[in-house]
Amino acid sequence: MQISRPELSITDTLAACINGASRDAYKQRLVMAENEILRQAELYCRLGEQGTLYQITALLSGSSEDPVVLADLKKSELIRLYEYYLRKKKTGRELYDTLLGSSDKCPFCGGLGRPRNLDHYLPKAFFSQFSILPYNLIPACRDCNMEGKGDAYAQTQEDQILHPFLDRSHFFEQQWIFARYIQEDSDQPGVFEFYTSPPSQWSDIDKARVNKHFCEFDIGARYSVKAAQEISDVFAQRRLFSCVDEFKRTNLEPVIANASFANYWKRVMYIGLLNTL
Ligand SMILES: [Zn+2]
Incomplete structure (x- = not known):
């Protein structure tokens, strides 16, 4: 089922992460990455509306276990934005709760379950540049949570599950x-x-x-x-x-x-x- 698009934007979640950061040098690096993060968010939205998010290349572990993904931010740092600054720290947690509470029905199963977690439509292990993008964070019930299923992602257009925010009506x-x-x-x-x-x-x-x-x-x-x-x-x-x-x-x-x-x-x-x- 379709649910309404989040009222929060990537600008909001990134600002919460920046506010939550305690070291100035780290804050500064996040500020420097902002334009690139926004550019990636626009790309995500455009491809999502076309039903072609599969075209975004997944980050596979090559020579480095923790490569630089975006601006000078590494994969582990982008995942930490979600895990720590958005989900745990108070400044971000309010936004996390707002996103989670935006639907009382799990959109993947059409409301069989109630949302318990935010699920990354494109899993953060392979698409860490979208770790805190609200459009990528879907309120999902326990039975539908994709990240419990081994971080699978679509490699062809046919293989894509429906995107509850962005897919065509x-x-x-x-x-x-x-x-x-x-x-x-x-x-x-x-x-x-x-x-x-x-x-x-x-x-x-x-x-x-x-x-x-x-x-x-x-x-x-x-x-x-x-x-x-x-x-x-x-x-x-x-x-x-x-x-x-x-x-x-x-x-x-x-x-x-x-x-x-x-x-x-x-x-x-x-x-x-x-x-x-
Ligand atoms: Zn569900």
Whole structure:
């Protein structure tokens, strides 16, 4: 799901880090790096809106374990801006908390979980120049946190998961997750299988990207768990109606109409049910 772009900018997070720095020489080096940091932030935003962040080359450990990445700042120093100055020190922590609190739903799984951490869309181990860029810091739930999954990043356009701040709106406004309702015994609630079926007019790359996103965050299995918890209630409600159309009109259609976004698990489930009953 899409969430609104952070109100804080790279200028804000960098200023907090500079204010938090205790040594003047270090402050000065951060000030000297500011233009380059802003330039990198603009590049990130432009490529993110095009869906081509994969074009940014990852920093791989070559001859030096800790190379200079930007201005005269080393990889370890850029990571420390995030780890220490933004996440731990008081001056930065307020901004960290603001970014984390900007959404009460995890955008990667469509709100199955609540955000617990900020997750680097481009992992800081390979893209340390974006370690404190608000657009790169996504509020994510524990199950979706990518950094627990070995700092993976996309190397092709197809392999990119959706970017909740920057990706184009059709990913969030059009339905590409569907549910199949399978009921073997008419006296018992059935089960739901969720699958992807992106609109046929989408490009092959966009279709591949939502499939990747669906698999990466295990959305099929996680949606099925939610649906299994819901179906008994729905089934009990259904028994109160002698007319299936009336049941659809009063119990299914309002849920579908009021869902917060196109691929919300409950909306997808209820559409699956509506089309089967
Ligand atoms: Zn999540």
